[in-house]
Amino acid sequence: MDAKDILGLPKTPLSITQEKKSRPQKDSQRKPDGISREVYALTGGVAPLMPSIDVSQLKRRPPSDEKITWQWLPFTSSARKDNLQLYHWVRVVNGVPPTGDYSFAKYNKSVDVIRYTDEEYEKHLTDPKWTKEETDQLFDLCERFDLRFIIIADRFPTPRTVEELKDRYYSVSRTILVARAPSPGEVAGHPLVKEPYNVTQEIERKRALSMVLSQTKHQERKDAEVLAEAKRIAESRMAARAAEEPDLPIASDIGPESAERAVGPGDTISPSNVQVPAPAAAPSTSVIADNSSTLASLRMLRVYLRTYALEQMVQAASSSAGLRTIKRVEQTLQDLEVNLKPKVPTKAVCAEHLELRKEILTLLNLQKQLQYKEAEGSSFRDGSYGDMPGSAKRSQRAADQDRTFVLDTISFGGDRGVKREQKRKGPGRASETSSSPAGAHKRPRKMKASDL
Amino acid sequence: MGKPEDGEKKKKIKDVEISVPIVYGNAAFWLGKKASDYQSHKWTVYVRGATNEDLSVVVKQVVFQLHSSFNNPTRVVDSAPFELSESGWGEFEIAITLFFHNDVCEKPLNLYHHLKLYPEDESGPMSTKKPVVMESYEEIVFTEPSESFLARVQNHPAVTLPRLPAGFILPPPVPVEDESKRKRGDTKDHPLSQWFLNFSEADELLQLAAARQQVQAHIAKLKRQISMTGRNNQQFKPL
Numbered sequence: 201m202d203a204k205d206i207l208g209l210p211k212t213p214l215s216i217t218q219e220k221k222s223r224p225q226k227d228s229q230r231k232p233d234g235i236s237r238e239v240y241a242l243t244g245g246v247a248p249l250m251p252s253i254d255v256s257q258l259k260r261r262p263p264s265d266e267k268i269t270w271q272w273l274p275f276t277s278s279a280r281k282d283n284l285q286l287y288h289w290v291r292v293v294n295g296v297p298p299t300g301d302y303s304f305a306k307y308n309k310s311v312d313v314i315r316y317t318d319e320e321y322e323k324h325l326t327d328p329k330w331t332k333e334e335t336d337q338l339f340d341l342c343e344r345f346d347l348r349f350i351i352i353a354d355r356f357p358t359p360r361t362v363e364e365l366k367d368r369y370y371s372v373s374r375t376i377l378v379a380r381a382p383s384p385g386e387v388a389g390h391p392l393v394k395e396p397y398n399v400t401q402e403i404e405r406k407r408a409l410s411m412v413l414s415q416t417k418h419q420e421r422k423d424a425e426v427l428a429e430a431k432r433i434a435e436s437r438m439a440a441r442a443a444e445e446p447d448l449p450i451a452s453d454i455g456p457e458s459a460e461r462a463v464g465p466g467d468t469i470s471p472s473n474v475q476v477p478a479p480a481a482a483p484s485t486s487v488i489a490d491n492s493s494t495l496a497s498l499r500m501l502r503v504y505l506r507t508y509a510l511e512q513m514v515q516a517a518s519s520s521a522g523l524r525t526i527k528r529v530e531q532t533l534q535d536l537e538v539n540l541k542p543k544v545p546t547k548a549v550c551a552e553h554l555e556l557r558k559e560i561l562t563l564l565n566l567q568k569q570l571q572y573k574e575a576e577g578s579s580f581r582d583g584s585y586g587d588m589p590g591s592a593k594r595s596q597r598a599a600d601q602d603r604t605f606v607l608d609t610i611s612f613g614g615d616r617g618v619k620r621e622q623k624r625k626g627p628g629r630a631s632e633t634s635s636s637p638a639g640a641h642k643r644p645r646k647m648k649a650s651d652l
Numbered sequence: 653m654g655k656p657e658d659g660e661k662k663k664k665i666k667d668v669e670i671s672v673p674i675v676y677g678n679a680a681f682w683l684g685k686k687a688s689d690y691q692s693h694k695w696t697v698y699v700r701g702a703t704n705e706d707l708s709v710v711v712k713q714v715v716f717q718l719h720s721s722f723n724n725p726t727r728v729v730d731s732a733p734f735e736l737s738e739s740g741w742g743e744f745e746i747a748i749t750l751f752f753h754n755d756v757c758e759k760p761l762n763l764y765h766h767l768k769l770y771p772e773d774e775s776g777p778m779s780t781k782k783p784v785v786m787e788s789y790e791e792i793v794f795t796e797p798s799e800s801f802l803a804r805v806q807n808h809p810a811v812t813l814p815r816l817p818a819g820f821i822l823p824p825p826v827p828v829e830d831e832s833k834r835k836r837g838d839t840k841d842h843p844l845s846q847w848f849l850n851f852s853e854a855d856e857l858l859q860l861a862a863a864r865q866q867v868q869a870h871i872a873k874l875k876r877q878i879s880m881t882g883r884n885n886q887q888f889k890p891l
Contacts (some may be wrong), residue, residue, distance in 0.1 A: 503795070505791070507790060542860075545789060545790065563871050566871060
């Protein structure tokens, strides 16, 4: 309650009673009729937008004028060919048993296996690899097992592969169909005729499938890599072809930078049809991020000027640096009395120049690092806000700021921050015992009049 | 790989690059007393081999595109020495397009040169004897040269061949062309040759090496400083 006072919240017992009142109301609203509350809660507990269950139907009772009994009665099924007498429970309404066939008989489907006569066999179906006996057996099994060839292959007396059996069955059926048909046009639509079974293709397909299935993770990864590589190559080729179109002599755009050389499957990238004339003095309009891709794209050019190449490499090397850094690099070069663009750009000179630039970049980075570290160190030494996470950065702006803070705290005698114990260790604290008005604040901030 | 070629001659060789060092620029003579308002200087713009060798083994034709105020501003030079002389009064940018032989490269290359007529030191006297010369060094790099090109330039002084990949055997070099023809193409005895600038990579290399040493020393010093500061900071870091 004190906390509430401090935070300035109104003490409102009213709101609590209000809550209690509203709850029972909502509860009775929510509970639907027809199903118990728990069951309703299972489905989410909230009324659906479109009630899927017609609630009134749920506890429907059968109309009271009918008399229902259940009886153990015999029945027949059209699906059974034998005369087996079976019994089951039947719902009898007013003493009248239900009529009609067994309700599951309609699911008894089977395949129409074409049966040939011996004559037809002699005429069309003789085959060196199959005897009549075998073919007959095959067709028997097909009918028995509804064309489940795997089972048929298993049951077949002589060892035959599934593909062979399928082949024989389908070709026989096809031939018979065509032979029996009055004209070829009539059966042309029949699926057996339209799409003949292709044995070799099937064998090949199954083999490939099993190969894919049995691939190890390692192989999968390799395949994915190769595909990605191929995609990249195709894309670079396409972009290169597109880049060939605007064939202007001045300031041409060097196409894609995706010409990275891959270690794996073939470097087919470099020899391409792209030959873009390289402007000597005009700066290139493209920025190539990676050094290796710079090299690759230069290679694609077939002919280029050394100064142009150097420019590209310099750009690539300093792509991560801001404009200010680049200017500083150039300033440094001038201080060292090195030409910004070498006067004699031979291969060796250009290489040295590039290395020098990179080293200068490193130098500048290190300088920055040193600055950070020194600033950090000075803030630690002052001991003021050294435990603050952002202190290093902040004190970078001006080490003076820190000193001002220290002065402030000494003069006003206020200690900021939560960790007072640590601050006692610091040097030169004037009055640390005075209480801090803003004890809850973790970050030091400028003094406010209210803090005093 | 590469374009559909006719025959083996155009087979490209990977991992070999041929570089041709050239110098391009102009020399301009003040006409002194004979100068008029519109013809104050006589200048020659040219492209030559860096060591004054004949470039026609590589270059088939050079096209100089002059300022539109000139008659027929597109000047074509079909043979070495690849130069063009004119007289005028103004400085402007000349676009130089190099066309190479078929087996060298099928696309042309562009260079741009600002014609320089007046000396740096504007107040100094202008002499009719000594020309104002402005030259730029450049290297043309051919990646994946064709076999026939390689064979032709194998021992030619105008061209720099790097170390060939191991096991690579070049076809036997084509016999040198007609002596007299070759003599004419190089610029060793060119009338302007006394004014040609000398481009030595040695000086630049020295300069760069010195600069790099300085920078590297500085880097080492900074690294020491950083690690020292890091150690110092450790003492003061709060627990």
